[in-house]
Amino acid sequence: MLRMLPVRAVDAEDEQYHKHLGIVRERILNYVRRRLAPHRADFSQAEDIAQSSVVALWEQYPQKRELAEMVRIAIGVARHKIAQFHKDREKLPHIPDAAELWQLNPHSGERLVEQMAAREHTDRLLLALLRLPARCRELLTLKLIEQKSYAEIRSITGISGNIYEMARRCFQALLRNAGGMI
């Protein structure tokens, strides 16, 4: 059973906070709906994920009230909830969770799970990068892997046009190639 947020705002600051919570909830809900649509999940499951993410934000980070800060935290929470949803849905009994691994090796178990996820995401990034046209691959490699600034990339590659627009298009193609990173 999901917990509900308090309905009544006490003062103007609270009112603003609840407005921010509503915005964050709407963003998460729209994103999750779009992500879950191909999995034939009904919208109530998207509602659950969005609601539980906002409740976690409200319960665990009540001091975070600036909208940008709330969005930053909410993204991390929602990602965790979506990953949990997929795990529950796929019912993969042989994939150990962090607690199991911790029991096997109390010093590195939890880290090992994170490492596995990071490795998988990096592999998907690499495959998506390698499927891009050479110019895009070069730009994104310099930006994402070598952490160069736009000015440095411009001098290395000699790109003379709108490098921001090109980077934006390349990055969108990368995300498309990756087929969703979460």
Add this chain to the structure above:
Amino acid sequence: MSELDEWDPEALLLDYSAGKISPAQERVLFAAAAADQDLFDQLMEAEALRNALNFPGERQRASAVLQAWDLRNASIPPPIPEPVAYARLRGGSQRHPPALWADLLRSVISTVATALVLRLCYAGIMVMGSALVNPPVQPGGASDAGSSPIPSILHLVHAAIAALLLGIQFTPFFKPQEITERDHPIARKCLAQFIAGWRWAWAAWLALYCWLWVYGSPGGRPDVVADILNCLTAFPLFWCFFVLDKPSVSVPGNPERNAAFRKAIGTIWGIGAGAAVLAVAGHLHLWGLNEFGLVFMGIYDGLAIAFLVGRFDSHWMKVPRWMLAPLYGYALIQMIWVFFFRLPPAWQVYSYLVALLFKVCLFLVVTHLLHAGNLRRYLEAAEDGKLGPQGEAA
């Protein structure tokens, strides 16, 4: 580009994914994401990327893999680019007088060769066709108004070939090259859609020629059922064209990706049905129409093949240019098919044989594209965004 663009949220998104962003920039990015759903969605995806690359050792591993990839590709000599057939506007003329003579000679040889080959083809068709033309009506003899100049055996041969070519598609012979789900999930579905449409076209052709064989109408005129079946052969060809032309598969995160495809299919189906209604009305002399109503269906059929063959024109498909000629020729024949009954009996038989030949050509080209993997490469390139005008992220 002004300095302000560095603070554009879209540009900051990459800085964030790279893990190199200042707290002030981060605030700008997240505040923008709160107001922009698309940016928020990309930020959700980018977060996984950022976490992965920030994990100790992952950035170095990614860098090593990419360097190894570049080294491996650098060790393979680049292919010598084929001359591109773009028209040159000026300059660079290295022509010498002998080349001009060679061009002229080539033109003369082409003229002579064309005349000879076409004469031989005509002779061949005459030999085959004249044996099949029904004998003309003798003056004072029994009425022959009920017989068609095209013997039913020819319809049967046409149907048998259609059945054979359709049946081959369900056997291991000339099996289409598969596309892996992992690397190109969209292209894989596109290929399945194309094959479904292609088989449908052959099934419709089979039905049409079976109908003509069993119920060929008197006087060689296409009847109402033949009109409708003929129309049903054109629609799947339009389907195949739109699969190659538009995003026809929805993807996770964008279920409306195939909206343009669905609209196009709905519209072209409606146009086909309209053309069929006019053809039937013309055939039955309704609404003040006569057989001229059939012309719309002929155009519909011809355009279906022309559009599809136009896609085969792509250099990604690598169809030999000369092979396109009979395919476009088939499109032209489709347009006049509805007026066959106006032609002299012998011409009807000859045209029928040529149409059969062109149909087999179409089958061979498409089977080659599927079996040799040309269509696979085309669809994979389309999914990778390499078919766009700039060859970059499309």
